[in-house]
Amino acid sequence: MEFISVSEHCHYFKSAVNIGYVFKDGKGMLIDSGLEKSTAKKVLKQLIKRELPVHYLIVTHAHADHYGGAAYIKKEAHVEVFAPPLEAAIMENPVLEPIYLWNGAFPMKALRNKFLEGQPVKVDSLLDCGEQAIGPFQITAIHLPGHSYSQCGILVEEIFYAADSYFEVEVLRKHKVPFIVDANAAITSLEKVLRLSCSGFVPGHGEFEKDPTYTIRANIECHEHVKTFIQNLIESVPSGVSMDTIQRKILEHFDLKAREVGQWLLYRTSFTAYLSSLVEDGKVKLTVKDNVLWVISTNSLDLL
Ligand SMILES: [Zn+2]
Structure with a gap:
């Protein structure tokens, strides 16, 4: 798990799922937590090694690969956990994902695996859209539904942590049909990300890009093609x-x-x-x- 700095304050752990980290005025903030305890453990280990603190954790959306490690981080580092409202409900009651996948019926054991149902975590504060302060961080939470019900991307210190609003072209080619819950909302959210101006973008899966226009357009084309x-x-x-x-x-x-x-x-x-x-x-x-x-x-x- 490589620790990559993209600006003075903004960094991320490059992994199958990228985990953002922002450090300013002695305070640290993670954006997403990885799939499970073992991933979260590696993140905390690296932060300790680098003498970097963590006080806050924002989870962008309630997919297990983004929140599954949150319970461990909260237990070990006593972070304050933030998440968008509907996503928070799933993180606190993770059986809801296998329930919705299984037509609302109570899911069979086979569906209750770590990829579809992460460890539950208590969310301390609901993350509303718009500009706000979390400790010393001035952030803008941007509502990006489509891939999940209430996903938020986080703009902080001129860097946009885009969650799964778009995937890198290689990931798109591999999956061909990305996971979504609302196609029109996914396209509208992509257009919203295209209009953002900042100095760089960290997607949930894939490489940091200064200008992801090509990648985002490829995502829009992909959805329109399937539709x-x-x-x-x-x-x-x-x-x-x-x-x-x-x-x-x-x-x-x-x-x-x-x-x-x-x-x-x-x-x-x-x-x-x-x-x-x-x-x-x-x-x-x-x-x-x-x-x-x-x-x-x-x-x-x-x-x-
Ligand atoms: Zn996702």
């Missing part, structure tokens, strides 16, 4: 397409293989998010036919 593919697929069959068929065809088209139930459910959440956005755009409608959930193009409905 258009789904719309065309539904429009190509005037009688409609069942939800299960849509999921199978998307996985085939993007050459994706869901290796186990959890991954299939994560894909389904993303596809459902694209569908909701197409419904909100007035492009498709959902209907139940012969006890099966079907999606039909609104163009076809006009012809019926």
Whole structure:
């Protein structure tokens, strides 16, 4: 886990999930905590080695790879934990993620793993959007929903910690369909990040960039591409397409293989998010036919 400085006050631990660290006037603040105790342990060990303190921890969103280590950091370093409201509810009750993935039913044991359900952590203060002071840090929390319900990116000392609002191009190429809960919100959030002016950007996954315009545009194109593919697929069959068929065809088209139930459910959440956005755009409608959930193009409905 490499410790990288991007400005006088701003740094990050480069890892599968980047963990931000800001130091000013004798106070230290972490942004996200990594997946689990072992990751958090490495972070605290490095900070001790460098004689750097930690007083605050902001969690950008309630995905286990970003908050799973928070309980350990809170226990060991007595940090004050901040998180956006809806994300905080999940961090305090992490079973909510396997619950929402499993259609709201209480999840099977197989879904209750560390990737879908992190260690619970008590959030001390809800993080509202906008400018605010946390100790000596003047931060702006920017609401970036889409990848999760209430994710926030953190602008501090001219550096933007972007959470998972965008992924580096390599990650996009690998995953092809990023995890989202709202496609239109994800695109709007990306456009918001494009308009930000600051001296550098640290994404949740990937490299620090001074100007991530190309990367962010690639993310917008990716969402629009998947959304258009789904719309065309539904429009190509005037009688409609069942939800299960849509999921199978998307996985085939993007050459994706869901290796186990959890991954299939994560894909389904993303596809459902694209569908909701197409419904909100007035492009498709959902209907139940012969006890099966079907999606039909609104163009076809006009012809019926
Ligand atoms: Zn995430």
